[in-house]
Amino acid sequence: MLRFIVRRLALLVPILLGLSVLLFAWVRALPGGPAYALLGERATPEAVAAIESQLGLDRPLWEQYLQFLGRAVRLDFGASLQTGQPVIEEMLRRFPATIELALAALLIAVCVGIPLGYLAARRYGTWIDSLAVTGSLLGVTIPIFFLAYILKYVFAVELGWLPTAGRSDPRARADHPTGFYVLDGIITGNLDASWDAIQHLILPALALSSIPLAVIVRITRASVLNVVNEDYVRTAEAKGLLPGTITWRHVLKNAMLPVTTVIGLQLGVLLAGAVLTETVFAFAGVGKFMADGIVQRDFPTIQGFILVIAVVYVVINMIVDLVYGLLDPRVRVS
Amino acid sequence: MSLLEVRDLSVTFTRSGQQPVRAVDGVTFDVAAGQSVGIVGESGSGKSVTSLAVMGLLPARGAHLGGTVTLDGNELTSMDQRALRDVRGRDVAMIFQDPMTSLNPVVTVGRQLTEVLTRHAGLRRGEAKAEAEQLLRRVGIPDPVRRLGEYPHQLSGGMRQRVMIAIAIACRPKLLIADEPTTALDVTIQAQILDLLRNLVAESGCGMIMITHDLGVVAGLCDTVHVMYSGRIVESAGTKELFGRPSHPYTDGLLQSIPRIDADPADLLHTIPGSARDTVPWDRGCAFQPRCERAVDECLAGPPPVAELGTPIVPHPVRCVRPVGEDVIVHEGNVAR
Numbered sequence: 001m002l003r004f005i006v007r008r009l010a011l012l013v014p015i016l017l018g019l020s021v022l023l024f025a026w027v028r029a030l031p032g033g034p035a036y037a038l039l040g041e042r043a044t045p046e047a048v049a050a051i052e053s054q055l056g057l058d059r060p061l062w063e064q065y066l067q068f069l070g071r072a073v074r075l076d077f078g079a080s081l082q083t084g085q086p087v088i089e090e091m092l093r094r095f096p097a098t099i100e101l102a103l104a105a106l107l108i109a110v111c112v113g114i115p116l117g118y119l120a121a122r123r124y125g126t127w128i129d130s131l132a133v134t135g136s137l138l139g140v141t142i143p144i145f146f147l148a149y150i151l152k153y154v155f156a157v158e159l160g161w162l163p164t165a166g167r168s169d170p171r172a173r174a175d176h177p178t179g180f181y182v183l184d185g186i187i188t189g190n191l192d193a194s195w196d197a198i199q200h201l202i203l204p205a206l207a208l209s210s211i212p213l214a215v216i217v218r219i220t221r222a223s224v225l226n227v228v229n230e231d232y233v234r235t236a237e238a239k240g241l242l243p244g245t246i247t248w249r250h251v252l253k254n255a256m257l258p259v260t261t262v263i264g265l266q267l268g269v270l271l272a273g274a275v276l277t278e279t280v281f282a283f284a285g286v287g288k289f290m291a292d293g294i295v296q297r298d299f300p301t302i303q304g305f306i307l308v309i310a311v312v313y314v315v316i317n318m319i320v321d322l323v324y325g326l327l328d329p330r331v332r333v334s
Numbered sequence: 335m336s337l338l339e340v341r342d343l344s345v346t347f348t349r350s351g352q353q354p355v356r357a358v359d360g361v362t363f364d365v366a367a368g369q370s371v372g373i374v375g376e377s378g379s380g381k382s383v384t385s386l387a388v389m390g391l392l393p394a395r396g397a398h399l400g401g402t403v404t405l406d407g408n409e410l411t412s413m414d415q416r417a418l419r420d421v422r423g424r425d426v427a428m429i430f431q432d433p434m435t436s437l438n439p440v441v442t443v444g445r446q447l448t449e450v451l452t453r454h455a456g457l458r459r460g461e462a463k464a465e466a467e468q469l470l471r472r473v474g475i476p477d478p479v480r481r482l483g484e485y486p487h488q489l490s491g492g493m494r495q496r497v498m499i500a501i502a503i504a505c506r507p508k509l510l511i512a513d514e515p516t517t518a519l520d521v522t523i524q525a526q527i528l529d530l531l532r533n534l535v536a537e538s539g540c541g542m543i544m545i546t547h548d549l550g551v552v553a554g555l556c557d558t559v560h561v562m563y564s565g566r567i568v569e570s571a572g573t574k575e576l577f578g579r580p581s582h583p584y585t586d587g588l589l590q591s592i593p594r595i596d597a598d599p600a601d602l603l604h605t606i607p608g609s610a611r612d613t614v615p616w617d618r619g620c621a622f623q624p625r626c627e628r629a630v631d632e633c634l635a636g637p638p639p640v641a642e643l644g645t646p647i648v649p650h651p652v653r654c655v656r657p658v659g660e661d662v663i664v665h666e667g668n669v670a671r
Contacts, residue, residue, distance in 0.1 A: 231435040237391055238430075239450045239501065240423035249449070253440050328440055329485040 004325060008318045012311075019310050020072060023303060024065050077304030082289075082296055087304035091286055096179030097167060098285035100197075101278070102270035104205035109212035110263060117220025117259075118252070124225060132217055139214030148207040148280040155203060162203050165282040169196050204281040208274055212266035219262045223255040230254070257328055264320030268313045335407065336364035337541045338388070338509055342401035345383050349396060357383045359565040359616055360401070365509065365541040370532075372544045372556035372573070374588070378610050380565040381545045385511045387411075388543070389428055390418040406508055424454040427502035431514040433494035437486040443470075443497055444482030447504060454505045469500040473530060492523035496530065503534055510535070513545045528555055549588060553577060561585045564613050564621035571650040581643055581650065581657040583628045620654065628656050632663055639664055 039047055052058050056067060071077070077087040120132035156164040167181055168174065174193035176184045182201070185194025227233065228251055236250040275287040282288075286305065293301035325331050345358040358380040365371045375381045386392050388403050390410055403410040405425060410418065430436040438446060447469060448462035457465060463482065470478035473496040486494055495515060502510055512531060516524035532555055535542050544556055552559050552573060559576045561569045561584065569582035580586040587606040608625035619634035620626070626633065632655045641657055641664040644650030655664050 231430060231432060232438040234391060235428075235430060235436045235498075235501075236438070238389055238422055238428045239453065240419045240421065241449060241453055242419065245449065245453075249441060249445075250438050254438070257440075330439060330487050 005318075005322065008321060012314055012318075015314055016307075016311065020069055020307070021065070023306055024068055027299060027303060028061070028064075072307060077307070078300035080293070080301045081298040082292060082301065087300045090289060090301070091304060091308060093179070094284060094286045094289050097181075097283060098271060098274055098278070098287055100180050100182065101201065101204055101208060101274055101283060101285060102267060104201045105208035105270055105274075106212060106263070106267055108205055108209040109216050109266065112209075113213045113216030114220050114256075114259065117217040118224050118255075120217065120221045121224035121228065129221075132221065136214035136217040139210045139217075142210060144207055144210065144276045145280055147210055148204070148277055151203050151207055152280065163200050167197065167200050167283060168193065169200075204274075204277045204283050207280070208270060208277045212263075212270065215262055215266060216259065220255065220259050223258045224251060227251050227255045253327065257324065260323055260327060261320055264316050264323075268309075268316050271312055271316075272309045337367045337369075337406060338365040338543075339404040340364070340384075340388065340401070341404070343384065343387060343403060344400040345380070345387050345392065346398045346400075347396055348398065354398075357565055358387065361562075361565075361567055362401075363560050363567065363570065365543060367508070367541050368535070368539045369558065370535055370542040370544060370556045372546065372552035372559040373562060374546060374549060374552055374559055375562035376547055376610055378564075379562040381547075381562050382513055384562070385428065385513050385543060385545050388511065389422060389426060390415075391422075391428075420454075423450050423507075424505045425507055426509040426511065427505070427507040429495075429498050429502045429510070429512040429515045432518040433491060433498045434486070434518070436498060437494060439486055441485075442482065443484055443486065443489070447482070447497070447501055450501055450504050465504075466500075469504055470497070473497070473500045473503075473534075474526075475500075491519050492526060495519060495523075495527055499527075499530060499534070503538065503540075506538060506540070508540055510540050510542045511545070512542065514547070515544075516548070516551060517546075524551075531555065549577075549592060561588070564610065564616070566616060566621070566653065568622065568653045569651070571644065572648060575644070575648070575650055579643075579650075579659065581641075581652045581659060582622075582654050583626045583656075583658055584622050586658045587627075628658070630656055630663065632656070 036043060036048065039051060049058070056064060059067075075088045079085060080087050080090050083090060116132050120129040123129050152164055155162050163169065174181070174185065174190055174196075175188050177187060178184055181197035182194050185191055185197060232254075233246065233250050236246045241250075272287075274283075274285060275291045277283065278285045278288040279291055290301065290305045292298070293305065321331075340361060340363050343358055343361040344356065346354050346356045348354040361380070361384055363371065363373075373381045373384060383392070387399060388405075388410070390413070392399065399411055401411070405421070408421070410421065413421070437443075444463065444466055447466040448457075448459065451457045451462040451465055452459065455462075455465075466482060467478045470481055475481055475493060475496050481489070481493075481497075486497070489497065495518075499515075510531075515531065516527050519527060528551060531542070531544075534540075544551065546552060556573050559571060559573050560567045561576075561582060563582075563584050569576070569580070569585045571579075571581075576585065577589065580589050584606070587604070590604040591606060593603055606625055607627075612624040613621045614623050614634065615621070616637055619636065620629075620638040623629045623633040635655075638653050638655050640651045640653050641660075642649060642651050643657060643660075657664065
């Protein structure tokens with residue numbers, strides 16, 4: 001097990017190296033470049049040259065790359081052009097919000113998606129199945145910003161059950177030692193703050209969960225349909241085992257293998273892609289910061305965001321593979 | 335009364351928008367305790383469906399069952415699923431064809447063995463584990479303690495089938511059904527597995543149904559043989575009698591198709607012409623008629639009658655109007671000789 005983890009972590013090195021080359025090349029290939037972004041389109045060649053010299057852009061490419069790499073290794077992506085603060089600090093401040101939102105969305109998707117997918121497979125061809133399939137198609141196709149506004153309009157504006165935006169009630173006073181507001185409330189003994197944070201999470205999490213929910217329903221359904229026709233399920237029935245044992249030990253344990261992979265991938269997508277949801281609900285996470293960064297050509301932010309998200313992706317994938325190894329002994333050995 | 339009595343068993347599969355398919359049609363046979371009964375036939379002859387019907391393992395939707403299956407006095411076809419689950423694995427157990435796919439890849443061998451013991455024999459975890467160890471030893475698996483903690487992919491094919499057999503005999507069933515248990519194995523392993531099955535039946539005194547397309551398996555293992563074709567039993571006899579005097583043209587063709595080591599190498603291998611798809615519905619005539627070398631007009635004059643070529647004590651019924659070795663045309667009620 002330990003060797004497996006070490007090997008996977010070692011794989012991170014070439015992946016990140018390759019990614020840094022791509023990212024470096026991509027940023028250099030952008031038209032204009034940072035000098036024009038800083039000075040505007042009508043900058044004089046002398047001013048551009050001065051800035052480029054100041055930023056080290058007149059050095060050979062390999063030297064620039066090494067410098068970029070040397071800084072990136074120390075998590076130094078430069079200062080954000082939006083705020084003037086180091087990019088890494090800006091991101092660290094906002095990451096808890098995004099993680100909280102992504103986990104909440106994933107929780108909804110998993111808790112609803114797996115039972116629904118299982119039910120659809122066991123009631124294959126009935127109205128329950130059709131409903132699940134159609135519903136998941138709708139979940140994938142409906143644009144998140146549209147769904148987000150609908151949810152906001154119905155539950156926040158019309159019914160007034162939930163808050164419309166933000167992460168907490170601005171009038172409430174609460175300490176935030178970790179930045180995870182739900183957790184913070186529990187740590188500081190301020191359960192009202194936790195409850196307030198949960199209420200603020202519900203609508204954005206619902207909106208954000210639509211795609212992963214739909215994907216999980218579909219994968220679970222397809223996977224269960226495959227597994228129930230396997231010989232070993234027939235063996236389990238031939239043994240006269242109770243339906244509960246067959247479902248958990250023989251069907252779900254096998255059917256969850258592909259679902260695990262999908263859940264991991266979806267978590268990566270959620271962490272990187274909460275941009276629209278965070279914007280609609282004015283949820284101050286990294287997605288919103290990144291969206292603003294793109295609009296304002298904030299290159300250091302974009303670079304930092306992409307590298308960090310890439311690391312997150314790779315680490316999540318590694319965790320998925322570890323969980324996979326726990327579930328599937330065949331992977332563990334090879 | 336026999337251990338297992340199958341009477342007029344029929345299975346029809348229906349699918350919406352398609353013609354119903356009668357996979358098993360009026361099958362009747364007995365299995366006595368300690369007896370091994372072979373059911374022989376090619377793919378699609380209904381032999382596996384027969385075994386699944388006995389186990390009550392046919393899908394609830396789309397499969398329609400007729401006739402009765404009585405195990406030790408209990409009628410199985412009318413039992414509800416809850417009662418059937420108590421019978422399966424305890425009174426009747428099954429060994430499947432491919433041990434690779436029939437064992438759960440993500441559950442240890444030990445757990446797959448103990449779960450049937452805790453379910454039916456009322457053993458607790460620890461007791462079941464000790465019993466499982468004994469079972470593995472009994473089916474000839476060395477180092478059982480280590481094997482209990484392993485997964486199916488860590489075992490060889492023969493070893494896996496031994497595990498399947500251990501699972502099947504775990505609760506000392508009265509009836510063992512083996513559905514082509516050696517088909518997926520190497521020839522040398524096949525012989526070992528058959529030896530094991532023969533010894534287990536002899537020791538435990540349980541009845542066994544051996545489903546196979548391999549007449550060699552039947553010859554070495556079974557007391558009685560039923561030959562199935564297109565969902566019906568076409569010939570039944572004691573193993574010696576069947577091999578010595580095959581009377582249905584289909585049985586005869588199967589036996590002649592076995593390559594002989596003393597045959598002239600220049601001779602072509604004997605085959606039965608056509609395929610199992612060339613068939614006639616039984617109510618219009620003999621299903622084997624299109625492929626039969628002895629076919630006459632009477633073959634298509636309605637369901638073929640059953641000719642009794644044996645004696646009341648040693649029966650040898652054949653569903654044929656012109657059995658091999660008889661020159662008489664058999665009509666209903668007119669039994670040859």
